[in-house]
Amino acid sequence: xxxxxxxxxxxxxxxxxxxxxxxxxxxxxxxxxxxxxxxxxxxxxxxxxxxxxxxxxxxxxxxxxxxxxxxxxxxxxxxxxxxxxxxxxxxxxxxxxxxxxxxxxxxxxxxxxxxxxxxxxxxxxxxxxxxxxxxxxx
Amino acid sequence: xxxxxxxxxxxxxxxxxxxxxxxxxxxxxxxxxxxxxxxxxxxxxxxxxxxxxxxxxxxxxxxxxxxxxxxxxxxxxxxxxxxxxxxxxxxxxxxxxxxxxxxxxxxxxxxxxxxxxxxxxxxxxxxxxxxxxxxxxxxxxxxxxxxxxxxxxxxxxxxxxxxxxxxxxxxxxxxxxxxxxxxxxxxxxxxxxxxxxxxxxxxxxxxxxxxxxxxxxxxxxxxxxxxxxxxxxxxxxxxxxxxxxxxxxxxxxxxxxxxxxxxxxxxxxxxxxxxxxxxxxxxxxxxxxxxxxx
Numbered sequence: 242x243x244x245x246x247x248x249x250x251x252x253x254x255x256x257x258x259x260x261x262x263x264x265x266x267x268x269x270x271x272x273x274x275x276x277x278x279x280x281x282x283x284x285x286x287x288x289x290x291x292x293x294x295x296x297x298x299x300x301x302x303x304x305x306x307x308x309x310x311x312x313x314x315x316x317x318x319x320x321x322x323x324x325x326x327x328x329x330x331x332x333x334x335x336x337x338x339x340x341x342x343x344x345x346x347x348x349x350x351x352x353x354x355x356x357x358x359x360x361x362x363x364x365x366x367x368x369x370x371x372x373x374x375x376x377x378x379x
Numbered sequence: 380x381x382x383x384x385x386x387x388x389x390x391x392x393x394x395x396x397x398x399x400x401x402x403x404x405x406x407x408x409x410x411x412x413x414x415x416x417x418x419x420x421x422x423x424x425x426x427x428x429x430x431x432x433x434x435x436x437x438x439x440x441x442x443x444x445x446x447x448x449x450x451x452x453x454x455x456x457x458x459x460x461x462x463x464x465x466x467x468x469x470x471x472x473x474x475x476x477x478x479x480x481x482x483x484x485x486x487x488x489x490x491x492x493x494x495x496x497x498x499x500x501x502x503x504x505x506x507x508x509x510x511x512x513x514x515x516x517x518x519x520x521x522x523x524x525x526x527x528x529x530x531x532x533x534x535x536x537x538x539x540x541x542x543x544x545x546x547x548x549x550x551x552x553x554x555x556x557x558x559x560x561x562x563x564x565x566x567x568x569x570x571x572x573x574x575x576x577x578x579x580x581x582x583x584x585x586x587x588x589x590x591x592x593x594x595x596x597x598x599x600x601x602x603x604x605x606x607x608x609x610x611x612x613x614x615x616x617x618x619x620x621x622x623x624x625x626x627x628x629x630x631x632x633x634x635x636x637x638x639x640x641x642x643x644x645x646x647x648x649x650x651x652x653x654x655x656x657x658x659x660x661x662x663x664x665x666x667x668x669x670x671x672x673x
Contacts, residue, residue: 251427253531253615255420271595284431285595286604310605312431314592319427323531323608356543 244278247317248294250304252325257304264295265318267311276311276318283313289370291328291377292320303328305374307367324367331375340368383658386651390644397640403469404633411563411626417529418560418619428605428612434592435602436576446599448542448606451575452551457494459517459550459574460484461541463557463617464504465625466521471632473558473566473625474503480568481556485512496550500537500618517544529622534615541614542607545574557617558624564631566624573613576606 245261266275268290276283287309294302307324347361381389436449462481464474481497481504488495497516499505505519518540523533541553553574558566594601 249423249427251424253421253424253534253612254417256423269595274595281593283593283595284435284601286601310431310601310608312427312434321424321427321431 246276246278246280249317249319250292250325251319251321252323257322257325258302260294262294262301263297266293266295267318267320268292268306269311276313280313280318282315283311285311287311287320287322289367291374303374305331305371307371328374331371333372333375336368336372336375340365340372343368381650381654383651383654386647386654390647390651393640393643393647397637397644400633400636400640404630404637407470407626407630407633411623411630413528414619414623414626415560418623421615421619425612425616428609432576432605432609435598435605446603446606448545448574448610449576449602452548454551455493457496457550457552458488459496459498459541459544459553461498461500461537461553461555461614462504462508463555463621464499464501464507465621466502467625468503469632470625470629471635473628473632474501474507476566476568477556477558478504478507480570481508482511484554484556484570485515498541498544501621517549523618529615529618531611531615534618535611537618538607538611538614541574542610550574555613555617557621558628560620560623560627563627566628569617569620571613571617573610576609 245263246265248258248260248262248265249256250258264275264277266273267285268288269285270288271285273290274283274285287306289307290305292304292306293300294304304322304325305328306320306322309320309322309325311318311320343361343365347358347365350357350361353361460481462477464477468474485495485497495512495515497508497512499508499516499519500523502521505516505521509516520537520540523529523537544550545553552572555569555571555573557569557571559569561567
């Protein structure tokens with residue numbers, strides 16, 4: 242497969258990665274999807290999860306994102322992530338604490354307003370996905 | 380005629396001022412570099428966001444159930460102006476040019492019979508607008524503009540406030556007022572209407588990319604997520620531009636001040652030396668004429 246996929250990972254504050262790769266598997270809200278070169282144009286929401294970058298058959302890079310958007314067009318794949326960090330840089334202990342804190346925050350909030358509840362639940366979901374990301378084998 | 384002592388004090392004090400202004404200039408220069416790098420780094424996200432929004436908005440805008448953030452409330456009676464200034468002064472015309480533009484806009488909108496509300500970001504803008512339009516200010520956010528590093532979370536916080544006001548039906552049109560950084564000496568006051576979203580320029584007809592997108596989930600759901608995010612991105616862009624502009628303006632202002640105090644020191648030293656010589660001459664004349672009289 243001579244053709245490569247141009248993959249950009251961007252956060253609001255900076256461009257995190259701009260690579261030529263063979264395949265990217267991204268966590269869409271309706272299930273993970275793989276993007277190969279010449280993929281049909283697509284816009285998808287992402288759930289908190291792990292982006293896997295493949296070179297040949299090997300996963301060369303795993304990045305955790307807390308959500309965002311993926312766009313595939315004729316130029317390649319761009320992922321606009323809100324919060325992104327390489328999986329190997331996440332400390333499992335810290336991830337566990339963060340999940341516990343988020344769950345406590347949600348449990349402590351008595352009769353929160355709708356917007357507040359959504360925010361807290363989201364924080365829990367992000368923290369859980371982050372912990373799963375670091376615990377699951379490559 | 381000031382005495383020699385007065386002149387000496389004066390020179391000493393101007394020298395101190397010069398030290399301060401030149402130090403401030405150096406600090407501003409280094410902060411400017413950082414702010415510029417940040418503005419640079421935030422651009423890829425903003426451009427891609429705009430592209431994606433353009434692709435999506437084109438298909439959805441006509442639908443009746445299009446999100447309010449995109450289509451507006453159908454009225455434009457109440458305007459919210461987000462006036463973004465610095466928290467600190469001593470940066471030339473930076474703050475006052477924003478405030479002046481805001482005043483003009485307020486006057487014009489009022490003349491058209493519209494209601495105006497203000498949200499001030501940055502202390503200086505609030506201070507300057509408070510006296511005249513204090514009753515229009517609905518909210519005030521401080522401590523963001525002065526930060527060492529702009530964080531996206533700050534922008535999100537502001538954006539959330541704005542959308543909360545919007546959801547509560549407090550206004551129909553929202554415009555950001557900030558300084559766009561063009562170069563160290565020029566900052567351009569910019570109005571950016573963020574609600575309802577101005578559709579990005581019809582772009583790149585040569586690439587027929589936008590035609591056959593697949594959406595997952597539906598367009599409207601994605602748009603619902605994308606629009607609030609876009610608001611935050613716009614606010615963030617404005618904050619970052621403003622931060623760079625502030626430092627640029629301060630650097631230029633302090634450079635000027637340093638040069639002016641240099642000139643002043645030169646002038647004062649000249650007067651000081653002349654006065655000193657005149658006094659010596661006078662004393663000599665007194666002595667000589669005294670001796671001759673004997």
